Amino acid sequence: MENKKLIKRIVVIFICMILIIAIGYTSVYNVGTNSGENIIGTLTSPIQKVLYNFGRIFSNSYESILEIYKVREENEQLKERLYKLTNENRILLDIVENKEYLKNEYTMRKMIDYDYEKAQIISRDPNNWFKKFTIDKGTKQDVKIDDIIVQAAEVEEDLVVIGLVGKVIDVGSNWAKVITIVDINSSISFRNIKNNSSGILRGQIDNTIKGYTFSKGDKIKVGDALVTSGLGEVYAQNLYIGKVVSIEGNDGLTIDLEVEPVVNFQEIHNVYVLKIER
Amino acid sequence: MKKLYPFIIVFVSFVLQSTVMHFITIIDIIPNISLLFLIIFSVQLGEYYGGSLGIFLGVLTDVLYLGSFGINTLIYFITGYFLGTFKENVYKEDYLTYFAATGIMSIVYNGFFYIIIFFLRINTGSLINVITPIIIETILNLALLYPILKIEFFLLDRLGIKVKYY
Numbered sequence: 124m125e126n127k128k129l130i131k132r133i134v135v136i137f138i139c140m141i142l143i144i145a146i147g148y149t150s151v152y153n154v155g156t157n158s159g160e161n162i163i164g165t166l167t168s169p170i171q172k173v174l175y176n177f178g179r180i181f182s183n184s185y186e187s188i189l190e191i192y193k194v195r196e197e198n199e200q201l202k203e204r205l206y207k208l209t210n211e212n213r214i215l216l217d218i219v220e221n222k223e224y225l226k227n228e229y230t231m232r233k234m235i236d237y238d239y240e241k242a243q244i245i246s247r248d249p250n251n252w253f254k255k256f257t258i259d260k261g262t263k264q265d266v267k268i269d270d271i272i273v274q275a276a277e278v279e280e281d282l283v284v285i286g287l288v289g290k291v292i293d294v295g296s297n298w299a300k301v302i303t304i305v306d307i308n309s310s311i312s313f314r315n316i317k318n319n320s321s322g323i324l325r326g327q328i329d330n331t332i333k334g335y336t337f338s339k340g341d342k343i344k345v346g347d348a349l350v351t352s353g354l355g356e357v358y359a360q361n362l363y364i365g366k367v368v369s370i371e372g373n374d375g376l377t378i379d380l381e382v383e384p385v386v387n388f389q390e391i392h393n394v395y396v397l398k399i400e401r
Numbered sequence: 402m403k404k405l406y407p408f409i410i411v412f413v414s415f416v417l418q419s420t421v422m423h424f425i426t427i428i429d430i431i432p433n434i435s436l437l438f439l440i441i442f443s444v445q446l447g448e449y450y451g452g453s454l455g456i457f458l459g460v461l462t463d464v465l466y467l468g469s470f471g472i473n474t475l476i477y478f479i480t481g482y483f484l485g486t487f488k489e490n491v492y493k494e495d496y497l498t499y500f501a502a503t504g505i506m507s508i509v510y511n512g513f514f515y516i517i518i519f520f521l522r523i524n525t526g527s528l529i530n531v532i533t534p535i536i537i538e539t540i541l542n543l544a545l546l547y548p549i550l551k552i553e554f555f556l557l558d559r560l561g562i563k564v565k566y567y
């Protein structure tokens with residue numbers, strides 16, 4: 124009896140030791156997608172897709188009943204906003220068209236278009252520590268590791284990027300794992316649209332993004348819009364991240380800031396994969 | 402086949418956890434129903450079931466969602482095995498046992514998680530940022546325990562699995 128207990132304890136300790144070594148090893152070396160992972164992913168993703176859609180339809184119908192009165196009011200507000208933006212756009216276009224260097228820059232930015240793929244979120248991280256999700260597109264659709272995920276809208280056959288969501292970190296035949304920019308493992312380099320000051324942003328556990336500028340002399344204000352700077356060569360340039368919501372001047376060499384992402388990560392269900400040739 | 406039923410139930414709970422449960426959140430925090438099923442089965446069926454169900458659930462979670470393999474497997478294994486060792490010493494028909502186990506284990510699970518990712522040098526920000534979601538998740542888990550227990554008792558009854566309540 125005593126022997127049996129001892130063996131049991133040794134087995135438990137042995138399993139724990141192996142798992143601790145596995146954690147250490149896989150956190151340092153990127154093991155990549157192995158066949159076991161691919162098989163489990165391929166088998167579970169169709170089930171997850173059905174269940175995710177079921178949850179979504181249920182939650183959508185519940186919310187639409189609650190918000191039925193809000194819709195008309197919101198529609199009016201959006202119309203007014205559209206008039207304002209169209210007017211603003213006309214003035215800006217007028218200015219751009221009259222300055223040769225601005226016109227060139229505008230044409231250049233418009234020309235950048237990536238091959239893209241529409242994808243649906245099929246499942247999300249089951250605990251509250253990480254903010255990853257899985258999409259229903261994989262190697263079959265030419266999705267690769269480090270492809271960029273954005274929230275976007277297809278308007279008149281053009282893809283209008285709304286904001287940056289994250290990047291692909293792992294890919295199987297009909298699924299891909301995506302790390303969002305609010306995940307604690309995620310970091311992006313940003314550029315302030317107003318004055319080109321730049322810095323680094325990191326995801327936080329409470330669904331926000333915090334970061335710092337590279338220099339204390341950088342001029343950055345609450346409300347400034349931040350885009351990706353393209354440094355690090357993972358995220359392409361000029362993808363909209365979000366707006367600065369607070370700034371804490373610290374005594375060090377940098378300025379700390381908090382950013383509210385433009386994408387509402389709990390509300391998005393469809394995303395676009397930008398396939399970038401590297 | 403009967404021995405496999407708990408594994409199937411835990412698998413279903415895992416799939417629901419990663420899909421449908423994301424639509425039942427409070428302040429973006431989701432309750433962990435796979436952990437609840439693991440806790441209930443470990444208390445009822447003992448350390449062998451607890452340990453193996455823990456490894457099964459952990460491997461699924463790690464393979465499909467985590468970058469580094471082993472974090473969930475280790476925590477779920479310890480949770481399942483540790484709770485299972487109390488099988489003979491607790492009142493399994495008393496709901497209070499499950500409530501106590503859930504309250505303690507929700508905090509232990511997240512506490513362990515914090516310690517591991519702290520040693521992996523993953524930046525988690527201030528401690529308040531970490532504690533608030535843990536407390537909310539524990540409360541949500543406790544709130545969901547009663548319906549989950551009812552479902553589990555119903556399933557065991559239907560599947561003909563007998564738990565010795567002594």
